[in-house]
Amino acid sequence: MCGICGIVNFNGEPVQEDKIRMMMRIMKHRGPDDEGIFIDNNIGLGFVRLSILDLSKAGHQPMFSNDNRYVIIFNGEIYNYIEIREELKNYYHFKTRTDTEAILAAYSKWGEKCVHKFNGMWAFAILDTLSKTIFFSRDRFGIKPFYYYSDEKSFYFASDVPPLYALLKNKLSPDYQIIYDFLLTNRTNHNEKTFFRGIKRLKQGRNLILGRNKFIIKRYYYLKNTSETGFTEPHEFRELFRDSIKIQLRSDVPVGIMLSGGIDSSSIAAVILNDLDIKDINSFSAVYNRGQIGDESQYIDEFKTKITNIYYTHPTVDTFLEELDDFIKIQVEPVGSTSYYAEYKVMKLAKNYCTVILNGQGSDEIMGGYHYFFGAYFCELFKSLRLIKLFKEIYKYYSVHRSFFPLKYFFFYSFPDSYKYELLVKYHKNFQRSFLEKYKPSDEDSVVNTLFKFRNLKEFFLNHFEYKFEHLLLQADKNGMGFSIETRFPFLDYRLIEKLYKTDNSLILHEGKTKIILRKAMQDILPRGIVNRMDKVGFQTPEGDWFRSDKLKKFLFEVFSSKSLEHREIFNKNKLLNMLNNHIKGNGDYGKELWKILNLELWFRKYFD
Numbered sequence: 001m002c003g004i005c006g007i008v009n010f011n012g013e014p015v016q017e018d019k020i021r022m023m024m025r026i027m028k029h030r031g032p033d034d035e036g037i038f039i040d041n042n043i044g045l046g047f048v049r050l051s052i053l054d055l056s057k058a059g060h061q062p063m064f065s066n067d068n069r070y071v072i073i074f075n076g077e078i079y080n081y082i083e084i085r086e087e088l089k090n091y092y093h094f095k096t097r098t099d100t101e102a103i104l105a106a107y108s109k110w111g112e113k114c115v116h117k118f119n120g121m122w123a124f125a126i127l128d129t130l131s132k133t134i135f136f137s138r139d140r141f142g143i144k145p146f147y148y149y150s151d152e153k154s155f156y157f158a159s160d161v162p163p164l165y166a167l168l169k170n171k172l173s174p175d176y177q178i179i180y181d182f183l184l185t186n187r188t189n190h191n192e193k194t195f196f197r198g199i200k201r202l203k204q205g206r207n208l209i210l211g212r213n214k215f216i217i218k219r220y221y222y223l224k225n226t227s228e229t230g231f232t233e234p235h236e237f238r239e240l241f242r243d244s245i246k247i248q249l250r251s252d253v254p255v256g257i258m259l260s261g262g263i264d265s266s267s268i269a270a271v272i273l274n275d276l277d278i279k280d281i282n283s284f285s286a287v288y289n290r291g292q293i294g295d296e297s298q299y300i301d302e303f304k305t306k307i308t309n310i311y312y313t314h315p316t317v318d319t320f321l322e323e324l325d326d327f328i329k330i331q332v333e334p335v336g337s338t339s340y341y342a343e344y345k346v347m348k349l350a351k352n353y354c355t356v357i358l359n360g361q362g363s364d365e366i367m368g369g370y371h372y373f374f375g376a377y378f379c380e381l382f383k384s385l386r387l388i389k390l391f392k393e394i395y396k397y398y399s400v401h402r403s404f405f406p407l408k409y410f411f412f413y414s415f416p417d418s419y420k421y422e423l424l425v426k427y428h429k430n431f432q433r434s435f436l437e438k439y440k441p442s443d444e445d446s447v448v449n450t451l452f453k454f455r456n457l458k459e460f461f462l463n464h465f466e467y468k469f470e471h472l473l474l475q476a477d478k479n480g481m482g483f484s485i486e487t488r489f490p491f492l493d494y495r496l497i498e499k500l501y502k503t504d505n506s507l508i509l510h511e512g513k514t515k516i517i518l519r520k521a522m523q524d525i526l527p528r529g530i531v532n533r534m535d536k537v538g539f540q541t542p543e544g545d546w547f548r549s550d551k552l553k554k555f556l557f558e559v560f561s562s563k564s565l566e567h568r569e570i571f572n573k574n575k576l577l578n579m580l581n582n583h584i585k586g587n588g589d590y591g592k593e594l595w596k597i598l599n600l601e602l603w604f605r606k607y608f609d
Helices: 017-026 081-088 099-117 161-171 176-185 234-248 263-275 297-303 317-331 339-350 363-367 372-383 387-401 405-414 417-427 433-439 457-467 470-481 494-501 516-522 550-560 563-567 573-585 591-607
Strands: 002-009 034-040 043-049 070-078 120-128 133-138 147-150 154-158 206-211 214-219 255-258 282-286 309-313 356-358 486-488
Touching (some): 002 017, 002 070, 002 120, 017 043, 017 161, 034 070, 043 070, 043 120, 070 099, 099 120, 099 206, 154 161, 176 417, 176 433, 176 591, 234 263, 234 494, 263 363, 282 297, 282 339, 317 470, 317 550, 317 591, 339 470, 363 457, 363 494, 372 387, 372 405, 372 457, 457 494, 470 486, 563 591
Parallel strands (some): 255 282, 356 486
Antiparallel strands (some): 002 154, 034 043, 070 120, 120 133
């Protein structure tokens, strides 16, 4: 886990070393243990290292291949590096115990196709010093970040936006189309654009080849094209899940677990404790007052006698205000929920005890963890005219949850695309009409046309991996790296995801229950209360209560009444203040909307005012 950056001047002008060093300095938190630089005339590469595997100087980057032809800078982890090294030991002479050298050897042997061999998370650049071509790659699901900016003169890239912003801020402006999508659909990272117009992301599952008169982006991975067959029995899932955790525990530094009390992180903990028989491990949790929204301490306490050390952090409205500036700085771009603050607090706590942390992210998106997935499932049953099955599933959901929550999504997804944005606009009443009309996207580019366009539940899962999931991964990366911690995701072993994608819906969503196969696979090693949990919490905060507190509501009134916010010409100030008043009085819970507007305004002030 590290930070990479670089500059390529197309006009042949030599790269200035001080620019590369400035980019490295700005992201030093991503790699506090070592750093390196390589400049070859018009090409400059920079690297900062967080040592995870082979802590010796042998892991220094930029790293050269045996013949000195290839130079690599690499951010991430290749979990199956041992198996790759074994496969290539007669082809390549290894000098280190690093996964970085395994990538170099694989590229030397297989070229661009090497990425299909990797099980892990990565963003790397390999310079061919003979052809002066650079091969960039990003992992299948977009776990590790890669940002770039390109114009007629130069190509700049980095593991985060701030190094690029420092070089290019006079060329940058806010991207109002992304702001529109964020405010109306709560989507970020759904395409290659960022909030900074001009700075782009290399999308997940892509390679980028940069050379003389060549700039090519190639997609190498499509989840929908997997040839895998689905799971048919829970024990099959358990075996592969165990192997995913086992290889992700490979590390030369301490490893911990983010423990939320939900079935995902609890399953990781249970497999480590029971199947792998590892007891000496630390877990980290965010808790609140018993009964308060977001508190899961009663479920976390189930592990008190099993895990060696359970550490708690207690986010409050006071800590939130104290750390708000640093939190926004680490996120870089606006985020849709203060739940990321709970994750931030967990990472701040964990930095004192471990360098690697396991995260339960990824299960929800492929096993229907969010209850609006039932709305998509109901749509599939309706479109295929399985009406008796549809009514049975609606009845079963109500029997379990005493709620018709998914029906509003069923109706929303069933509307023609042309009406969906109108419904979203009517729901969000705080915008100026001119902003809504100016930035309403074309049907081809709209979130509605990508995320909400599907024929069946599997396509809905696929759309989440394509257009919705990445923002969760990037924020986990930013929160972790903000405190020099590497975050790993056992549920995102591509072998698991591919088989789950092909698994029958009856083992995913059924009779009001989510993640059927996971619950069955874990029922003998998880407490019954966790296996049978039907609510979806995750790392939430009680933001609704926080925004009614005296300290925070005073701050919100100051921001929402400010001239700067009014001059954005995005919001109707009177309607905004009316929403805030209604929230404070308890006439509705608008916490998420209030946060998004506050976050956006503070982002504007930080980067563009």
